[in-house]
Amino acid sequence: xxxxxxxxxxxxxxxxxxxxxxxxxxxxxxxxxxxxxxxxxxxxxxxxxxxxxxxxxxxxxxxxxxxxxxxxxxxxxxxxxxxxxxxxxxxxxxxxxxxxxxxxxxxxxxxxxxxxxxxxxxxxxxxxxxxxxxxxxxxxxxxxxxxxxxxxxxxxxxxxxxxxxxxxxxxxxxxxxxxxxxxxxxxxxxxxxxxxxxxxxxxxxxxxxxxxxxxxxxxxxxxxxxxxxxxxxxxxxxxxxxxxxxxxxxxxxxxxxxxxxxx
Amino acid sequence: xxxxxxxxxxxxxxxxxxxxxxxxxxxxxxxxxxxxxxxxxxxxxxxxxxxxxxxxxxxxxxxxxxxxxxxxxxxxxxxxxxxxxxxxxxxxxxxxxxxxxxxxxxxxxxxxxxxxxxxxxxxxxxxxxxxxxxxxxxxxxxxxxxxxxxxxxxxxxxxxxxxxxxxxxxxxxxxxxxxxxxxxxxxxxxxxxxxxxxxxxxxxxxxxxxxxxxxxxxxxxxxxxxxxxxxxxxxxxxxxxxxxxxxxxxxxxxxxxxxxxxxxxxxxxxxxxxxxxxxxxxxxxxxxxxxxxxxxxxxxxxxxxxxxxxxxxxxxxxxxxxxxxxxxxxxxxxxxxxxxxxxxxxxxxxxxxxxxxxxxxxxxxxxxxxxxxxxxxxxxxxx
Amino acid sequence: xxxxxxxxxxxxxxxxxxxxxxxxxxxxxxxxxxxxxxxxxxxxxxxxxxxxxxxxxxxxxxxxxxxxxxxxxxxxxxxxxxxxxxxxxxxxxxxxxxxxxxxxxxxxxxxxxxxxxxxxxxxxxxxxxxxxxxxxxxxxxxxxxxxxxxxxxxxxxxxxxxxxxxxxxxxxxxxxxxxxxxxxxxxxxxxxxxxxxxxxxxxxxxxxx
Numbered sequence: 067x068x069x070x071x072x073x074x075x076x077x078x079x080x081x082x083x084x085x086x087x088x089x090x091x092x093x094x095x096x097x098x099x100x101x102x103x104x105x106x107x108x109x110x111x112x113x114x115x116x117x118x119x120x121x122x123x124x125x126x127x128x129x130x131x132x133x134x135x136x137x138x139x140x141x142x143x144x145x146x147x148x149x150x151x152x153x154x155x156x157x158x159x160x161x162x163x164x165x166x167x168x169x170x171x172x173x174x175x176x177x178x179x180x181x182x183x184x185x186x187x188x189x190x191x192x193x194x195x196x197x198x199x200x201x202x203x204x205x206x207x208x209x210x211x212x213x214x215x216x217x218x219x220x221x222x223x224x225x226x227x228x229x230x231x232x233x234x235x236x237x238x239x240x241x242x243x244x245x246x247x248x249x250x251x252x253x254x255x256x257x258x259x260x261x262x263x264x265x266x267x268x269x270x271x272x273x274x275x276x277x278x279x280x281x282x283x284x285x286x287x288x289x290x291x292x293x294x295x296x297x298x299x300x301x302x303x304x305x306x307x308x309x310x311x312x313x314x315x316x317x318x319x320x321x322x323x324x325x326x327x328x329x
Numbered sequence: 330x331x332x333x334x335x336x337x338x339x340x341x342x343x344x345x346x347x348x349x350x351x352x353x354x355x356x357x358x359x360x361x362x363x364x365x366x367x368x369x370x371x372x373x374x375x376x377x378x379x380x381x382x383x384x385x386x387x388x389x390x391x392x393x394x395x396x397x398x399x400x401x402x403x404x405x406x407x408x409x410x411x412x413x414x415x416x417x418x419x420x421x422x423x424x425x426x427x428x429x430x431x432x433x434x435x436x437x438x439x440x441x442x443x444x445x446x447x448x449x450x451x452x453x454x455x456x457x458x459x460x461x462x463x464x465x466x467x468x469x470x471x472x473x474x475x476x477x478x479x480x481x482x483x484x485x486x487x488x489x490x491x492x493x494x495x496x497x498x499x500x501x502x503x504x505x506x507x508x509x510x511x512x513x514x515x516x517x518x519x520x521x522x523x524x525x526x527x528x529x530x531x532x533x534x535x536x537x538x539x540x541x542x543x544x545x546x547x548x549x550x551x552x553x554x555x556x557x558x559x560x561x562x563x564x565x566x567x568x569x570x571x572x573x574x575x576x577x578x579x580x581x582x583x584x585x586x587x588x589x590x591x592x593x594x595x596x597x598x599x600x601x602x603x604x605x606x607x608x609x610x611x612x613x614x615x616x617x618x619x620x621x622x623x624x625x626x627x628x629x630x631x632x633x634x635x636x637x638x639x640x641x642x643x644x645x646x647x648x649x650x651x652x653x654x655x656x657x658x659x660x661x662x663x664x665x666x667x668x669x670x671x672x673x674x675x676x677x678x679x680x681x682x683x684x685x686x687x688x689x690x691x692x693x694x695x696x697x698x699x700x701x702x703x704x705x706x707x708x709x710x711x712x
Numbered sequence: 713x714x715x716x717x718x719x720x721x722x723x724x725x726x727x728x729x730x731x732x733x734x735x736x737x738x739x740x741x742x743x744x745x746x747x748x749x750x751x752x753x754x755x756x757x758x759x760x761x762x763x764x765x766x767x768x769x770x771x772x773x774x775x776x777x778x779x780x781x782x783x784x785x786x787x788x789x790x791x792x793x794x795x796x797x798x799x800x801x802x803x804x805x806x807x808x809x810x811x812x813x814x815x816x817x818x819x820x821x822x823x824x825x826x827x828x829x830x831x832x833x834x835x836x837x838x839x840x841x842x843x844x845x846x847x848x849x850x851x852x853x854x855x856x857x858x859x860x861x862x863x864x865x866x867x868x869x870x871x872x873x874x875x876x877x878x879x880x881x882x883x884x885x886x887x888x889x890x891x892x893x894x895x896x897x898x899x900x901x902x903x904x905x906x907x908x909x910x911x912x913x914x915x916x917x918x919x920x921x
Contacts, residue, residue, distance in 0.1 A: 073780055073781055073782065077780060078780040078782055078783055081778070081779070081780055081783070081787075082780075082783055082786075085787060085790060086790075089790055089794045092794060092798070093794060093797055093798070096797070096798050096801050096802075097801055100801045100802065100804070100805040103805035103806070104801070104804045104805045104808075107804065107805065107808035108808070110808075111808065111809075163674065163675055164675075191519065191895070194519055194520065194895075227557075242520065245554075246674055246675065480892070491905060513896065516895060516896040516899065516901075517894045517896035517897070517902075518892055518894070518895060519895055520892070521892065
């Protein structure tokens, strides 16, 4: 056979086309056959993070545990079932000092306190901001209170620098020497939890509107009389003097509406 | 028998072929410490700057550092008493306390640095160059009080090897070795170099043991960086009774040193003045947002600005050498330091970085001025 | 020529030491800095580069007589890119956590000078078996440097080796001891200095050769 002229135009074009087609098929084949495994990996990584936020760290079989404990909600939050108790998991996204930070925080059924938290980052300073991934920092959130009234009061503060109206229940100590990353965590918490405040309220509120439930109002406020509980304690009158026409303390809430219904 | 005779008698043992020739460099250093060397610079290829041997000029720098050193020692004791809650009128006692804290640092810095320099000099069969005498004194002055000694040792070793010896020894380095020490400490052990717990010493034995039980107390730059009100008056920052790295707090002490250096002709007043001008201009243009109790000109008296301007920027080896270049060099250092401080949230202090950056550009600045000079003269010659 | 002749042995051995791609040819530095902050990604990266270089070398060597001269570099690039994509997908599927740490640097193997250098300099002129040996040799030489640098960076910067805590917890300053991890070891700048030290040691040991 005559020697192929490898420098001719026709040959070059044909060669290039054949090469492209072969490579394209090969890569498509590899990508599609491995896609399932890869997606499972990515999903498993996220599941592991979500499980960490309910204090289930280092699970051997992440997929099984996740399937057992977590359900996904339509609004992007997750509901966890831990030993019969329900927790709501809220996703967090924010900015640290050098790059993005993110995480998940789980809320107890009372809608007020933290059950667990998980944080991760892309490029914070090793030994300083990067310590937000360490367990000691994350478990420091367990049991902390989130809301003061309708505002998110939970925050990460340098020792001694928290606002004076916040009790220790709202404050998590910042990582020493990582002021800016800690500020980033605080901003992220306050912004993202506020976005899901309604979801948390709904989670807390639950189905029953029984008023035999524990008093929902704070100090100096009255329990609601019969029918429904108000959505927040701000709806209760703070004293019977405000209503004038009410007879007994227990009926304060009812007297604020002329038609005897609560808001 | 006079000292000279003793040294002359000892000399053969230390020369080539003598019994102690391994320590020849060390002997040479000691001899020239006491007596001006007999050799003169070779005529070919040397640029003669001054009639005095470099050892003498280095001595002047050490003398100029003395006010800052003495005040720094006093301040350590003062801040300690302030923190512990003890009355602060015992001037001498506080000074002694500070001396006790500083001395181990000075010893470590010199021992490690000179040890490495002597070893390298002996290996290359050259004399030990005394340039490290200044660097060794500067290093303890630019670290916070609670810096553990072993960390200081590692950083000094790193700086001497990688910022000095690798380039060819004294006179050949691009970067200021004291600042490379500080930069290494800053990036390698950030928890020890910044934050609130490192500036006041509770127990000077802690310093030697390296424990961090420091009293929590922020420096003015730390407070500005966190957006908190500054709790120190302008007068405090000028006198220097504020927390900070050991030698950098007292503006007055540093200025006394500056006067000594300028009068002795060792440091270039052009660099010092242009650094302050650059810093002042940028401080005026870039005030800290929402800073309370802080004038714009206080930027020049807090942190390492004054110390860096007088002792680090003027290092003849790493600074620009052309007279016009010095103005640009100093101005850019001052300007960059303020820019980094105010605009970068990650670095409350910018002086170290500004000087290291300009160290890189100093040869370029010189080159530009020399080239333009050559071009001007070429044009004149053609006419 | 026999499979394991002396020349072939030389082809394989020289990049491991005297002609080491990182230490002597000074190729492939940027990935050497970026992925070596811990030992495990360094090992995976080293192995990936070895595999890719070896097989790219073989493929190009097999095709060398048929490649049109005008699109020579493009063909080499396509072969390398295809191999890298395949390897990257495999990593993502089977060692996901390492692939996250390696992130973009696996893709950057395409631009790694070692590969293009060996393809042009060796595979285009030599037979497949020799090219395979050359690829493996260069890849392993590169991997060796990465492993050394990664070992020291992880040990001094995190106190661990392959994730196992080597420096005992009690030694750390916050637990009452005196030791601290060197934060700069986790930064690429220090990796550059470590590579420089490696080259320094390498040149000193091999001064006579």
